[in-house]
Amino acid sequence: MLERVAAVNVGLSSFADALRVQGADAIDVDWRPPSGGDPETVALLERAWGAHGERIDAANAAALTALEGARPHVVAVAPAGEAIPGFAGEMLLHSGPPIAWERVCEPQRRALVAACLLEGWAADRDEAARRLAAGEIALRSGNELGHVGPMCGACSPSMPVWVVEDPAAGVRAYSTINEGPGRTLWFGVGDDEALARARFLRDRAGPLLARLLVRTGPIDVFDLAAQGLHMGDELHMRSQATTNLLWRRLLPAFAAEGGEDVAAALTANHLFFLNIVMAAAKCASLAADAPGSSLVTLIARNGTDMGIQLAGLPGRWFTAPAAPVQDALLREGFAPADAALDIGDSAVLECIGLGGMAVAAAPAVAAFFGGGAADAVARSQLMGEICAARSQRFTVPALGPGGSPVGIDARLVVELGVAPQITTGVLHEARDAGQIGAGIAHQPLAPFRAALAELVDAL
Amino acid sequence: MLERVAAVNVGLSSFADALRVQGADAIDVDWRPPSGGDPETVALLERAWGAHGERIDAANAAALTALEGARPHVVAVAPAGEAIPGFAGEMLLHSGPPIAWERVCEPQRRALVAACLLEGWAADRDEAARRLAAGEIALRSGNELGHVGPMCGACSPSMPVWVVEDPAAGVRAYSTINEGPGRTLWFGVGDDEALARARFLRDRAGPLLARLLVRTGPIDVFDLAAQGLHMGDELHMRSQATTNLLWRRLLPAFAAEGGEDVAAALTANHLFFLNIVMAAAKCASLAADAPGSSLVTLIARNGTDMGIQLAGLPGRWFTAPAAPVQDALLREGFAPADAALDIGDSAVLECIGLGGMAVAAAPAVAAFFGGGAADAVARSQLMGEICAARSQRFTVPALGPGGSPVGIDARLVVELGVAPQITTGVLHEARDAGQIGAGIAHQPLAPFRAALAELVDAL
Numbered sequence: 001m002l003e004r005v006a007a008v009n010v011g012l013s014s015f016a017d018a019l020r021v022q023g024a025d026a027i028d029v030d031w032r033p034p035s036g037g038d039p040e041t042v043a044l045l046e047r048a049w050g051a052h053g054e055r056i057d058a059a060n061a062a063a064l065t066a067l068e069g070a071r072p073h074v075v076a077v078a079p080a081g082e083a084i085p086g087f088a089g090e091m092l093l094h095s096g097p098p099i100a101w102e103r104v105c106e107p108q109r110r111a112l113v114a115a116c117l118l119e120g121w122a123a124d125r126d127e128a129a130r131r132l133a134a135g136e137i138a139l140r141s142g143n144e145l146g147h148v149g150p151m152c153g154a155c156s157p158s159m160p161v162w163v164v165e166d167p168a169a170g171v172r173a174y175s176t177i178n179e180g181p182g183r184t185l186w187f188g189v190g191d192d193e194a195l196a197r198a199r200f201l202r203d204r205a206g207p208l209l210a211r212l213l214v215r216t217g218p219i220d221v222f223d224l225a226a227q228g229l230h231m232g233d234e235l236h237m238r239s240q241a242t243t244n245l246l247w248r249r250l251l252p253a254f255a256a257e258g259g260e261d262v263a264a265a266l267t268a269n270h271l272f273f274l275n276i277v278m279a280a281a282k283c284a285s286l287a288a289d290a291p292g293s294s295l296v297t298l299i300a301r302n303g304t305d306m307g308i309q310l311a312g313l314p315g316r317w318f319t320a321p322a323a324p325v326q327d328a329l330l331r332e333g334f335a336p337a338d339a340a341l342d343i344g345d346s347a348v349l350e351c352i353g354l355g356g357m358a359v360a361a362a363p364a365v366a367a368f369f370g371g372g373a374a375d376a377v378a379r380s381q382l383m384g385e386i387c388a389a390r391s392q393r394f395t396v397p398a399l400g401p402g403g404s405p406v407g408i409d410a411r412l413v414v415e416l417g418v419a420p421q422i423t424t425g426v427l428h429e430a431r432d433a434g435q436i437g438a439g440i441a442h443q444p445l446a447p448f449r450a451a452l453a454e455l456v457d458a459l
Numbered sequence: 460m461l462e463r464v465a466a467v468n469v470g471l472s473s474f475a476d477a478l479r480v481q482g483a484d485a486i487d488v489d490w491r492p493p494s495g496g497d498p499e500t501v502a503l504l505e506r507a508w509g510a511h512g513e514r515i516d517a518a519n520a521a522a523l524t525a526l527e528g529a530r531p532h533v534v535a536v537a538p539a540g541e542a543i544p545g546f547a548g549e550m551l552l553h554s555g556p557p558i559a560w561e562r563v564c565e566p567q568r569r570a571l572v573a574a575c576l577l578e579g580w581a582a583d584r585d586e587a588a589r590r591l592a593a594g595e596i597a598l599r600s601g602n603e604l605g606h607v608g609p610m611c612g613a614c615s616p617s618m619p620v621w622v623v624e625d626p627a628a629g630v631r632a633y634s635t636i637n638e639g640p641g642r643t644l645w646f647g648v649g650d651d652e653a654l655a656r657a658r659f660l661r662d663r664a665g666p667l668l669a670r671l672l673v674r675t676g677p678i679d680v681f682d683l684a685a686q687g688l689h690m691g692d693e694l695h696m697r698s699q700a701t702t703n704l705l706w707r708r709l710l711p712a713f714a715a716e717g718g719e720d721v722a723a724a725l726t727a728n729h730l731f732f733l734n735i736v737m738a739a740a741k742c743a744s745l746a747a748d749a750p751g752s753s754l755v756t757l758i759a760r761n762g763t764d765m766g767i768q769l770a771g772l773p774g775r776w777f778t779a780p781a782a783p784v785q786d787a788l789l790r791e792g793f794a795p796a797d798a799a800l801d802i803g804d805s806a807v808l809e810c811i812g813l814g815g816m817a818v819a820a821a822p823a824v825a826a827f828f829g830g831g832a833a834d835a836v837a838r839s840q841l842m843g844e845i846c847a848a849r850s851q852r853f854t855v856p857a858l859g860p861g862g863s864p865v866g867i868d869a870r871l872v873v874e875l876g877v878a879p880q881i882t883t884g885v886l887h888e889a890r891d892a893g894q895i896g897a898g899i900a901h902q903p904l905a906p907f908r909a910a911l912a913e914l915v916d917a918l
Contacts, residue, residue: 230823255713260714260715
């Protein structure tokens with residue numbers, strides 16, 4: 001049932017030959033690319049696999065080595081404004097690619113307005129919205145400062161963030177403390193209850209977590225994640241076992257420092273580890289910059305646009321309108337028309353071999369979409385078709401000896417017309433109902449094609 | 460690949476018919492029972508499936524309902540002498556069936572001698588051994604007082620025990636706090652280091668755990684175990700994820716009570732949950748007593764003898780010499796001749812659908828014996844052939860919609876000649892080297908046959 005597939009060849013045998021020369025597996029499939037009728041894309045793919053193939057392959061190999069070699073550690077918890085270089089003054093971070101206030105989607109607006117109140121930059125929500133619209137409060141894509149946030153991804157300077165560092169690569173990344181279920185900023189709720197939670201995290205949880213980390217010393221994030229993959233987590237929709245590995249690690253420090261209220265609040269959150277592993281993934285993706293590489297190191301959405309970045313063109317966004325979340329299961333009382341578009345930075349996990357790539361590790365996540373263990377394996381295998389390799393460190397028993405697919409190759413995405421599938425939550429667009437469901441966001445193909453074209457042109 | 464097998468029919472179609480009437484699945488296999496040449500066993504099986512079949516089936520159904528319906532909760536931690544009725548005076552408990560001192564195996568002797576020192580019943584090890592040999596210190600099988608202990612299973616009155624209760628059935632069971640890896644009594648080491656650990660558990664960990672439980676209230680053991688089965692544990696050789704679920708639950712109480720030293724010591728022990736789930740399994744097995752039932756509710760070994768009990772003949776032991784642990788992986792420097800025989804009460808887990816029954820949930824355990832995820836499934840399926848049902852509450856994604864095999868039927872064991880396989884540790888016989896490996900203990904068939912004969916005779 002299991003096959004180790006590094007690439008799927010469609011049509012031109014030279015493509016598969018090029019792969020086989022690199023030692024990668026290639027199989028032929030009964031399939032014709034959409035580019036069958038598009039000479040421009042065929043020409044682009046011929047350049048990407050042919051004339052520039054060797055150069056790109058070498059760059060991808062370097063990027064993969066860096067991705068797989070990164071060992072990000074949580075080293076501290078600190079207020080975002082102190083921890084994140086360049087995060088100064090009246091500025092807010094958000095998930096996804098850069099965006100102007102007038103185009104920001106409603107859930108993200110509600111979160112950002114609430115963040116202004118948390119900081120005391122406005123007396124009420126109307127004033128906050130006015131100041132944001134006037135540009136008096138700056139908006140930055142968190143990704144540009146090394147910050148990643150799930151869903152709305154709002155971050156303001158006083159919010160505590162996990163500081164995650166890969167000492168070998170000399171990179172750092174950051175993420176807020178996951179707020180948990182219910183009425184929270186990350187779910188696009190900015191009411192007083194959500195603000196109270198944000199204040200609790202800022203005033204109680206953040207300082208305590210900082211002290212706990214001083215006691216434990218740096219924590220190897222991917223070491224815990226790799227164990228979690230053998231305990232039913234895929235680390236995106238489900239990080240329950242990995243979160244518990246963290247609690248085990250922090251337990252003696254909690255016993256020493258106290259903080260029953262913080263412990264009770266945080267242990268009620270099964271996704272507590274999500275933001276930590278996202279920051280670690282961002283670290284690895286930053287470490288993987290490699291000129292000429294066609295590997296996708298970033299996929300981020302802000303509910304209006306989605307954007308990707310390639311390891312070969314670091315910092316350069318390729319965007320398209322954010323997709324609706326498909327195959328969504330919505331809570332009772334909500335309709336597809338209520339749903340906001342795909343949002344959040346969490347897809348950075350899929351760029352390093354976790355989440356949708358590793359869903360074979362998490363039958364419970366597949367079950368959410370009505371499938372069993374075999375469906376979970378099939379989903380991982382489909383993602384393996386657009387990935388350059390199988391991970392050495394993220395192994396999954398159900399995938400056999402090969403690890404989780406890692407290294408999304410824009411060439412394979414364009415050639416096969418298979419976009420990364422992101423399992424994600426669904427927020428209410430118009431009002432602050434929070435998370436109303438979950439589903440799969442099929443990412444648009446155009447940015448992958450545009451990125452590949454620019455990469456090939458630059459070579 | 461997966462088949463739901465409740466029973467395997469061999470030869471006489473009336474056997475399968477009797478099962479099908481009960482709504483159980485039955486398949487025919489190309490196999491002849493060892494009883495082919497033994498008219499007595501054939502006659503026994505004909506009575507057990509034929510004349511008494513309906514009566515036994517009904518009793519088994521009742522026993523299964525009780526086994527599956529039991530909801531044991533950890534309700535307290537207290538000194539064994541206070542918690543366990545009948546545990547009074549200078550008395551020690553041990554694992555396995557009852558045994559006289561002169562026949563106690565060396566590892567268990569070392570543990571029991573150390574327990575005497577812990578209690579202050581002897582000035583040194585020689586005096587302790589002399590008093591035990593003279594019968595001045597009484598020896599009881601823990602199982603007869605509701606206590607189960609892994610490996611040597613030594614329990615003395617001042618040792619703290621988990622008190623596990625099934626309120627509906629009105630039964631209680633007990634187990635010591637797991638001592639963890641290294642030089643410890645349960646591994647047959649009774650030196651000063653092992654004694655220091657026992658004192659730490661008695662004086663520091665026990666009282667603290669008792670206070671934590673007052674804060675948390677009763678904890679539903681099988682609720683955690685059922686989650687753990689979806690997180691890579693089979694709950695016998697591996698209970699790591701389930702242990703972490705417990706830490707998550709205890710974290711706020713630890714933060715309130717303090718106890719960094721205890722937290723550090725206990726979180727270093729991946730098998731911490733083992734004794735808790737064993738006590739819960741003992742509770743369920745006590746709840747399952749049902750006159751006429753051929754289900755095996757107890758399998759216990761003391762390193763000299765192994766013994767089983769049937770739900771239909773509660774309290775009645777059927778014994779045989781303990782088996783060597785086969786297919787064992789030994790630590791470097793140790794040889795099969797060093798190995799003690801099969802020991803411990805932990806096989807009570809296999810009687811309720813965990814451990815070897817559920818090994819499909821734990822590819823890591825299968826990997827220990829050189830197999831992959833498919834081998835783990837095959838091991839569970841083999842055990843399914845001697846079980847009366849699939850568990851409703853202990854589900855395993857890799858086994859598909861059916862749960863873990865539950866309810867070992869002595870009739871199927873005798874008929875198929877397939878004994879329960881217990882994955883277990885291996886102790887050093889002659890000296891206090893502790894755990895020197897792990898392997899599979901194939902239980903002898905004779906006690907199952909003797910028990911079935913007595914059951915049928917009694918009907």
